Amino acid sequence: MASSSSLLSAGVSILLIQAVAVSVGVATAGDAPAQLPRSELAAIFRVMADLLGDPTWPQLHPRPCTDTPWPGLQCELAPDDSTRLRATRLHFGPDVSTPPCRPGARLAAPAILGLPHLRTLSLFGCFVDAGPVELPTALFTNASSLEQLVLKSNPGLTGRIPATLTNLKSLQVLSLSQNGFHGEIPRELGGLTALQQLDLSYNNITGEIPDEIGGMASLSILDLSWNGIGGGVPAALGGLKMLQKADLSYNWLAGVVPPEVGSLKELVFLDLSHNGLAGPLPASLAGLAKLQYLLLQDNPIGTAVPAVVGSLRRLQVLGLSGCNLTGPIPRGAFAALGSLMALSLDRNRLDGPIPASLGALPHLGQLNLSQNRLAGEIALPVEFVARLGRRLDVRGNEELCVGQGRYGGLQASYLRAPPCVGRGSTNGTAALDEGAAGVYGPVVGLVCHLLVLLALKL
Numbered sequence: 001m002a003s004s005s006s007l008l009s010a011g012v013s014i015l016l017i018q019a020v021a022v023s024v025g026v027a028t029a030g031d032a033p034a035q036l037p038r039s040e041l042a043a044i045f046r047v048m049a050d051l052l053g054d055p056t057w058p059q060l061h062p063r064p065c066t067d068t069p070w071p072g073l074q075c076e077l078a079p080d081d082s083t084r085l086r087a088t089r090l091h092f093g094p095d096v097s098t099p100p101c102r103p104g105a106r107l108a109a110p111a112i113l114g115l116p117h118l119r120t121l122s123l124f125g126c127f128v129d130a131g132p133v134e135l136p137t138a139l140f141t142n143a144s145s146l147e148q149l150v151l152k153s154n155p156g157l158t159g160r161i162p163a164t165l166t167n168l169k170s171l172q173v174l175s176l177s178q179n180g181f182h183g184e185i186p187r188e189l190g191g192l193t194a195l196q197q198l199d200l201s202y203n204n205i206t207g208e209i210p211d212e213i214g215g216m217a218s219l220s221i222l223d224l225s226w227n228g229i230g231g232g233v234p235a236a237l238g239g240l241k242m243l244q245k246a247d248l249s250y251n252w253l254a255g256v257v258p259p260e261v262g263s264l265k266e267l268v269f270l271d272l273s274h275n276g277l278a279g280p281l282p283a284s285l286a287g288l289a290k291l292q293y294l295l296l297q298d299n300p301i302g303t304a305v306p307a308v309v310g311s312l313r314r315l316q317v318l319g320l321s322g323c324n325l326t327g328p329i330p331r332g333a334f335a336a337l338g339s340l341m342a343l344s345l346d347r348n349r350l351d352g353p354i355p356a357s358l359g360a361l362p363h364l365g366q367l368n369l370s371q372n373r374l375a376g377e378i379a380l381p382v383e384f385v386a387r388l389g390r391r392l393d394v395r396g397n398e399e400l401c402v403g404q405g406r407y408g409g410l411q412a413s414y415l416r417a418p419p420c421v422g423r424g425s426t427n428g429t430a431a432l433d434e435g436a437a438g439v440y441g442p443v444v445g446l447v448c449h450l451l452v453l454l455a456l457k458l
Contacts, residue, residue, distance in 0.1 A: 128156055269291075
């Protein structure tokens with residue numbers, strides 16, 4: 001007696017044959033609508049059987065490009081034949097099917113390769129509950145027309161990233177984010193010279209960033225964050241002249257930032273946070289004239305506040321938290337950063353006073369100076385403190401204090417700093433008294449000393 005799985009497979013096969021017959025059996029002469037070739041339609045039905053596991057799908061969508069469309073499929077007219085369609089986009093995800101894929105779904109190379117004009121293949125949340133699934137290396141050939149390959153949020157998609165991806169010479173977008181890939185980044189990917197976006201974030205990738213990545217001359221977005229990548233930031237990164245976003249955060253990168261990074265003239269976003277990078281930062285970073293986001297927090301940089309950041313005039317967000325920075329905050333370090341909106345210098349070893357000049361930055365809306373060794377009276381402008389409110393954080397600096405009457409009511413409570421008792425004040429009388437004490441204090445002390453000596457002689 002045949003098993004239930006065999007019967008289901010046989011039933012699906014019969015329905016596939018019937019659906020293909022119905023779909024391609026219409027006349028194509030005269031004003032008949034354009035249709036998919038028989039081979040492509042059969043390939044689509046096979047893909048659906050592999051992924052969706054719905055045996056009724058071919059009956060519900062016998063003409064998936066025309067009369068009975070499916071939202072995850074896009075077809076276009078063949079440029080050389082108005083009677084023929086081509087399947088150009090195939091997308092699976094919660095937005096087109098719930099659930100998007102069946103337990104035990106698989107990605108078989110023969111079915112996908114039966115769609116020779118496919119330019120976009122995307123699968124979101126497909127391989128979740130099933131056992132581990134690996135990308136078949138045979139899926140990627142020189143004949144492929146794929147321009148976008150997006151396989152995202154598939155924790156069951158494991159194994160190594162296939163080196164055969166380098167065969168996709170037309171590929172512009174490669175996103176393999178939030179999957180279960182492990183092993184190293186294939187060096188062969190450097191041959192994808194047309195690639196514009198590479199996203200391998202949130203996987204289990206290890207090893208080092210290969211120097212060959214510098215061969216991706218068209219790359220504008222590089223995201224390798226949230227992996228286990230070690231080694232250093234490769235100098236070859238400087239060859240990516242079109243790069244606008246580079247996110248290498250949450251890895252195990254060590255060493256120093258190479259000066260070649262300063263040649264990335266189009267860079268807008270640079271995130272190297274949560275690694276093991278040391279200082280000093282190269283002076284060449286001053287060449288990043290378009291940089292708006294620089295995130296370096298939680299790296300053992302171990303220097304003074306890097307002077308080079310003060311020359312990045314378009315910076316909007318600067319993160320230097322937990323970088324083991326020492327010394328004072330230079331008065332004019334950020335004076336030229338008129339676009340700065342958020343500055344984080346918390347969890348360092350900075351000392352000295354808070355420069356009042358920080359309050360002159362016109363767009364600064366978040367300032368975190370907590371958990372340092374800053375000292376003295378907080379002299380930030382009253383209106384600046386009132387505007388930021390709780391977005392100004394100076395907690396954990398035991399030697400900071402607030403001048404009497406300077407910040408009243410609620411604003412002073414946000415600062416959580418004690419009053420400057422015996423340390424002077426900001427009002428005129430107190431300042432005068434403090435000045436008088438500074439001048440006359442020694443004189444009074446000398447007079448008292450002479451009186452004591454005179455009394456002893458008597």
